[in-house]
Amino acid sequence: MLQRIPDRVDPRRLAEQGETLEGRIKLNLLPRLAPLLAIADGEAAFVLRFSRDKLHRLIIQLRVGAELVLECQRCLDSMVQKVDSEVRLALVRGEMEAELLPKELEPLLSGEGEYLDIAELIEDELLLGIPSSPRHEKQNCSRQMDAQAHHLPETELKEDNPFAILAGLRAGKNDN
């Protein structure tokens, strides 16, 4: 299915028509996300469903999937963070309306007649999928934190180290 998706859409019109928009977006076109990526040449796949619920709320169901290449904060090599998230947004015109929403609906502020920027919506969702300090799983990280654990713990060092024993004897003498 080839579908030309406009950058900005009228959510009210799409909801009346029960539209579904499906497509892909290049990650390097997302100005807040791209600087956080080690490599920004991938794409995100998305599905957006517009509808009205029984209470006549405008609902946008968004699903986003992407493989984000981040920099591991431990070894500074690249790592892939898979994001596959789904959110149900409800269009609201202000704080009051937002507070009335059940918790399974995320408020999305939009004035009457205002158009929606699809890329912004997708970017918001992808940003939520990035950990604040991304790291490889320990076994996959090229900088092994257990390198230090290979050294003998300090107590064993003291017992085996003749100098430490000597130091201990001297300390004993000084006490007398």
Ligand SMILES: [Zn+2]
């Ligand atoms: Zn790592």
